[in-house]
Amino acid sequence: MGMQHRTIRIVTALCVGLLAAFATSCTDPVKDRAIERLGPEQGGVSEGPEHRPGQPCVLCHSDGGPASNHKFALAGTIFETAKGDKGAANVGVYFIDSAGDDRHIVFTNGVGNFYVPESDWPELTFPLKTAIKREGGVPVSMQSTINREGSCNFCHQLPGGDPRESIGPIFAPGGGT
Amino acid sequence: MRAALAVWFLACLLLVGSACSSIDANHVSQIAFPNRDEFKTAVSPFMEKRCGALDCHGQIGRPLRLYSQFGLRMKAGPNGTRDTSPTTDAELTENYFAVIGIEPEDISDSLLSQGAYNDFLLLKKPLSIEGGGVRHKGGPVLRGGDTGFDCLYSWISGKVNAANCADGAKL
Numbered sequence: 001m002g003m004q005h006r007t008i009r010i011v012t013a014l015c016v017g018l019l020a021a022f023a024t025s026c027t028d029p030v031k032d033r034a035i036e037r038l039g040p041e042q043g044g045v046s047e048g049p050e051h052r053p054g055q056p057c058v059l060c061h062s063d064g065g066p067a068s069n070h071k072f073a074l075a076g077t078i079f080e081t082a083k084g085d086k087g088a089a090n091v092g093v094y095f096i097d098s099a100g101d102d103r104h105i106v107f108t109n110g111v112g113n114f115y116v117p118e119s120d121w122p123e124l125t126f127p128l129k130t131a132i133k134r135e136g137g138v139p140v141s142m143q144s145t146i147n148r149e150g151s152c153n154f155c156h157q158l159p160g161g162d163p164r165e166s167i168g169p170i171f172a173p174g175g176g177t
Numbered sequence: 178m179r180a181a182l183a184v185w186f187l188a189c190l191l192l193v194g195s196a197c198s199s200i201d202a203n204h205v206s207q208i209a210f211p212n213r214d215e216f217k218t219a220v221s222p223f224m225e226k227r228c229g230a231l232d233c234h235g236q237i238g239r240p241l242r243l244y245s246q247f248g249l250r251m252k253a254g255p256n257g258t259r260d261t262s263p264t265t266d267a268e269l270t271e272n273y274f275a276v277i278g279i280e281p282e283d284i285s286d287s288l289l290s291q292g293a294y295n296d297f298l299l300l301k302k303p304l305s306i307e308g309g310g311v312r313h314k315g316g317p318v319l320r321g322g323d324t325g326f327d328c329l330y331s332w333i334s335g336k337v338n339a340a341n342c343a344d345g346a347k348l
Contacts, residue, residue, distance in 0.1 A: 126316055129348055144225075144247045145348060147315050149232030163259040164250040167231060 028064055035059055035066065050111045053077040053087050054158040054169065056151035057115060073124050075115035076152025076170060078108050078132060084158045084169035087112025091172045092133045099125040134172045208285035210277050211333050217269040219342040220332045221245075224272065225264060226346040227325055228303075233315055242275050244268035284333060292334030300329060319345075 038055050045051045047067075057075035060067040074095060080086045091108045095116070104121055108114045127145035149155065157166035225245035229235040235248025244251055245264045251271065254260035276299065277284055283297035303326065304310025305317035319326040324338075325345025331338040 127318060141348070143348070144230040145227065147230050147233040147318070155231035163253040163257060165231065165237070166259065167247070168259050 053111045056154045058150035071118040073116045073118045073121045074150045077112045079169045079171045082171050088172040094131045095128050097125045097128050209288050211288050213273050215337040216273045219337050219339040221269050221272045223328050223342040223346040243272050287333045
């Protein structure tokens with residue numbers, strides 16, 4: 001009887017161990033490869049609000065990403081011009097979701113990055129409408145809705161991407177050509 | 178015991194064999210499609226705005242792929258830049274085939290019944306489950322009484338409401 005109990009305990013322990021190993025090995029290979037393609041930190045800027053302008057922020061700042069401890073609902077970068085080489089600071093980014101009553105406004109930092117932490121908008125309901133406005137300027141609305149992607153730069157890629165699949169960087173009117 | 182197993186195996190084989198019927202190579206399905214020109218002028222502009230963004234159906238890998246000036250383009254512009262011209266006729270044609278190709282027989286039935294038949298994906302996907310729809314990765318994007326929904330429904334029923342299409346495209 002004692003032998004039988006010991007065998008059951010060993011088998012149970014093995015099963016639990018295997019399950020734990022299996023659970024931790026479950027990752028999203030598509031997401032992993034997309035993150036890998038972003039490469040290392042650039043220009044000597046370390047991790048923080050001003051790193052990686054122009055990249056799809058929510059890819060890492062979401063469940064399963066390396067920055068999942070700082071999850072973003074929405075994030076992106078606004079540039080001075082369509083060239084996407086200089087970030088536009090202090091541009092207001094306005095969002096309104098399809099629930100209708102919930103509006104969010106954030107402002108770009110020194111490199112043009114902006115983000116809405118997931119904890120600030122837990123009830124966000126896609127699709128969203130959005131607009132940007134430079135201080136003293138006129139608001140410019142996006143011509144389509146944001147339907148499910150929290151990374152603005154997913155669609156608004158930096159020059160060099162496939163022009164059929166990218167609408168180009170977001171830039172604030174008044175920043176030159 | 179072996180004999181019983183052999184009989185059981187043969188019975189299973191017979192059952193599977195009888196389930197396979199031959200295909201009539203000469204059979205032709207008659208289907209009718211809603212108007213292509215009305216789609217190009219009224220329905221596609223609505224769908225381009227409301228469904229065809231790059232993070233939704235304006236992606237190469239998605240079902241119901243939609244091209245538009247606001248999203249996915251068929252070709253790059255001059256010197257490999259973004260093509261910013263209005264949606265081309267070739268793109269509108271591709272959008273038409275993408276829409277009617279989802280469930281062609283159902284769309285045909287709907288057209289022939291002037292909208293009496295409406296139990297198919299194009300009309301159910303945009304709606305919430307509570308509103309009579311089905312699961313949609315992008316969530317509910319239209320409601321039954323919306324001008325946008327009526328745009329789709331009226332076109333499929335054979336009498337497109339262009340004004341509702343234009344209204345539905347407004348953001």
